[in-house]
Amino acid sequence: MSSDAATKVRFAPSPTGNLHIGGVRTALFNYLHARAKGGTFVLRIEDTDLERSTDASTQNLLDTLKWLGLTWDEGPEVGGPEGPYFQSQRLDIYGTYVQQLVDDGKAYRCYATREELDALRAALPEKERAHFVYPHIWRDRDPSEWPADKPYVIRFKAPLEGETTFTDKVFGKITTPNKTVQDFVIMRGDGMPLYNFGAVVDDMLMHISLVARGADHVNNTVQQVLLYQALGQPVPDFAHLPLILSPDRRKMSKRDGERLGIPVSVSEFRDRGFSPLGLMVYLTRFGWSHGDQELFTMDELIEKFDMDQVTSSDGVFDMKKCVSINQKIIQSDDYTSMDDYLLHITPFMQARGYDTTDTAFLRKVAALVRPRAATFVDAAAALDFFYEDTVTYEEKAEPDLHKDGAKAMLDGIADKLGALPAFDVEVIQTTLDAFVTDNDLKWKDFGPTIRVALAGRKGTPGLPEVIEALGADRVRARLHAAAAL
Structure with a gap:
C-alpha cells in the first residue's frame, strides 16, 4: 500500500457468540491505529455462516463495542459509502467478482463431492491423510464439460510454481511455496463466499489499507494475497497480532475459560464489574507496551500507540494482573472520574435491590469504599451495610x-x-x-x-x-x- 494512502482499518467479527477478549484486543489495536493516524475505523459483520450467526450475537457485538467506547466511523447503525456492512447483504457483489475470476480462467467449477474427496483421502497412507490436497480433478476441464444440473463449488486456481511473499508488520517477510497452496474453495454452491474470498472483496471495495488481526490468521493471508493479485488489486499491509494464551499456554478459548474459571468474553468482564478502560489497558499488554508505563487514559493510548511497535510474542493471560490494573484504573480520578464511577456502580447497586435515587448519599459512601474495591461488583457489595435496614453479621466477625x-x-x-x-x-x-x-x-x-x-x-x-x-x-x-x- 502506498505511503500516502489514507489510513483505513476494519474489525470484522462473526456474530456467532459473545465477543471474545481476543477479538476485543484486535478491535482495540485497529481502533487505536485509526485514531492515532486520523484515519477511518470500519465495523463489518461477517455473517455468512447462517446456521451459527444470530441477531442476538450481532446485538451483543454492537453493545459490547459501545460499552468499551470503541466507536466506528462506518458500519452498522452509522452507514457509510461502501455499505452494506453485513456480508449476508453483499452476495450479489461476491457473485460478480467470482464470475470475473471464472471468466479470466483464474477460478473454476468443481463438481467433486465430499464423498469422492473423502474416498481419495482414505486411499492415502494414514500418515498422509492429514495433509490431503485437492487433486485438481476439475482444474483443467473446459467449461463446456461443466454439467448444468449438478451442484458445484467454485475453486481458485492456485499457481503451481514459484512462491508468494508478503511483508507482515509484526512477523516480517513471510514466504510460502505455491506448490503447498491447494486450489481452495472461494464460493459454496449456495452462493455464500468462503472467508478468504469475502474478506478480500470487502477489504478491496472498502479501501482497507491495513488488515490487522490475530496471528492465527496468518495461514489465510497467502490465499488472500493470491486473490488480490488475481483481481488485479493492490495488496494491503498486514499485521498479525500475537495471541492471548490461557495459563497453560493454549490459545484462549471459551472452553479454557470455563475449565480455568477465567472470563473470556467481554460480557463476563462487564458482569463481574470491570471497567471498560481497565480491561482495554490490560489487553494492550498483549503485543504492545510503552516503556514501563502501566496505566493509560484512552487519549494517552491513542497518542502513544504505534502498530509498528507491536511484538510477535504471545502472552499468557494473568487474571491477578488484570484485576490489579482494573483496580488501579477505577481507584484513580486520573483514569476514572467520580461521575463515571457512579455510572458504573449504579447498575450493580440496583441489581442488589437498593434505591440509588439519593445520588449525593451514593457519591459519599462510594468514595469511602473506592480505595479498596477492585471491581464495581466489589464496591457494590462493600456498600451493603449502608443500605440495609438491619445488620447481617458475618460468621467470622x-x-x-x-x-x-x-x-x-x-x-x-x-x-x-x-x-x-x-x-x-x-x-x-x-x-x-x-x-x-x-x-x-x-x-x-x-x-x-x-x-x-x-x-x-x-x-x-x-x-x-x-x-x-x-x-x-x-x-x-x-x-x-x-x-x-
Whole structure:
C-alpha cells in the first residue's frame, strides 16, 4: 500500500457468540491505529455462516463495542459509502467478482463431492491423510464439460510454481511455496463466499489499507494475497497480532475459560464489574507496551500507540494482573472520574435491590469504599451495610460482639455519639479517642467490635467516616442492637 494512502482499518467479527477478549484486543489495536493516524475505523459483520450467526450475537457485538467506547466511523447503525456492512447483504457483489475470476480462467467449477474427496483421502497412507490436497480433478476441464444440473463449488486456481511473499508488520517477510497452496474453495454452491474470498472483496471495495488481526490468521493471508493479485488489486499491509494464551499456554478459548474459571468474553468482564478502560489497558499488554508505563487514559493510548511497535510474542493471560490494573484504573480520578464511577456502580447497586435515587448519599459512601474495591461488583457489595435496614453479621466477625465488656462498650459509645451536637468526622474521631482513653480500652479491641456492630464485618472504610455516613440515629440503633446480643 502506498505511503500516502489514507489510513483505513476494519474489525470484522462473526456474530456467532459473545465477543471474545481476543477479538476485543484486535478491535482495540485497529481502533487505536485509526485514531492515532486520523484515519477511518470500519465495523463489518461477517455473517455468512447462517446456521451459527444470530441477531442476538450481532446485538451483543454492537453493545459490547459501545460499552468499551470503541466507536466506528462506518458500519452498522452509522452507514457509510461502501455499505452494506453485513456480508449476508453483499452476495450479489461476491457473485460478480467470482464470475470475473471464472471468466479470466483464474477460478473454476468443481463438481467433486465430499464423498469422492473423502474416498481419495482414505486411499492415502494414514500418515498422509492429514495433509490431503485437492487433486485438481476439475482444474483443467473446459467449461463446456461443466454439467448444468449438478451442484458445484467454485475453486481458485492456485499457481503451481514459484512462491508468494508478503511483508507482515509484526512477523516480517513471510514466504510460502505455491506448490503447498491447494486450489481452495472461494464460493459454496449456495452462493455464500468462503472467508478468504469475502474478506478480500470487502477489504478491496472498502479501501482497507491495513488488515490487522490475530496471528492465527496468518495461514489465510497467502490465499488472500493470491486473490488480490488475481483481481488485479493492490495488496494491503498486514499485521498479525500475537495471541492471548490461557495459563497453560493454549490459545484462549471459551472452553479454557470455563475449565480455568477465567472470563473470556467481554460480557463476563462487564458482569463481574470491570471497567471498560481497565480491561482495554490490560489487553494492550498483549503485543504492545510503552516503556514501563502501566496505566493509560484512552487519549494517552491513542497518542502513544504505534502498530509498528507491536511484538510477535504471545502472552499468557494473568487474571491477578488484570484485576490489579482494573483496580488501579477505577481507584484513580486520573483514569476514572467520580461521575463515571457512579455510572458504573449504579447498575450493580440496583441489581442488589437498593434505591440509588439519593445520588449525593451514593457519591459519599462510594468514595469511602473506592480505595479498596477492585471491581464495581466489589464496591457494590462493600456498600451493603449502608443500605440495609438491619445488620447481617458475618460468621467470622460475630464473636467480637461477645467479648467480655462488649455490651457496656457498645451501649456507652452509643450514648456518647448520640449526644453529640455536631455529627461530623472530626468530632466523631475526637469522641472515639476520648472514649477509648477514658475507659482504659485498646483500639485493637474497641475498633473491630464497633465495626462489626455497625457493618456486620471487620473490614470497613475509616470508622469515623462510616459513622458520619450512617447518621446518628442509625448508628445509635445499631450499637444498642448489637449490645443486646
